[in-house]
Amino acid sequence: MITRIFPRLMKQLCLRFVTNLFPAAHMPPSLTDALAKPAALTPPVPVGSRFRGQLNYDRAKCVGCRLCVKVCPANATDYIAEEKKILIHNDRCCFCAQCTEICPVKCLTMSGAYLISSYERRESVVTDTGSTQTETKV
């Protein structure tokens, strides 16, 4: 048993961390400073090129085919019939990326943004990000 675990343990020790230290990576000496700039405590860790974060939606490119609405398992996309466009509820999205694969004009893409929790549901509604939002949101 120990002969199987030991090599694995040694391998794990050599791997780089993929998460921030808990509860904070960079805790300042003063709690007041920490509360003033909470995002600085746990800066986003780099994500891989295939990471599936918050959806980008290039509204101008969208042709209103509704395929993304039909394929979504989480009911996270709404079709706006009068505009022939969609909106995305990120608080419902399970980041499966099926909509990005089925979109015929590739106006849906997964970004690297993962710090997207909010107390306000309306903030998680995406109506248009253009084609360039790929950086991690803090």
Ligand code: SF4
């Ligand atoms: S990534 Fe998946 S869950 Fe999210 S909107 Fe697209 S199809 Fe729906």
Ligand code: SF4
């Ligand atoms: S699949 Fe693409 S083009 Fe079709 S409605 Fe959805 S976002 Fe628009």
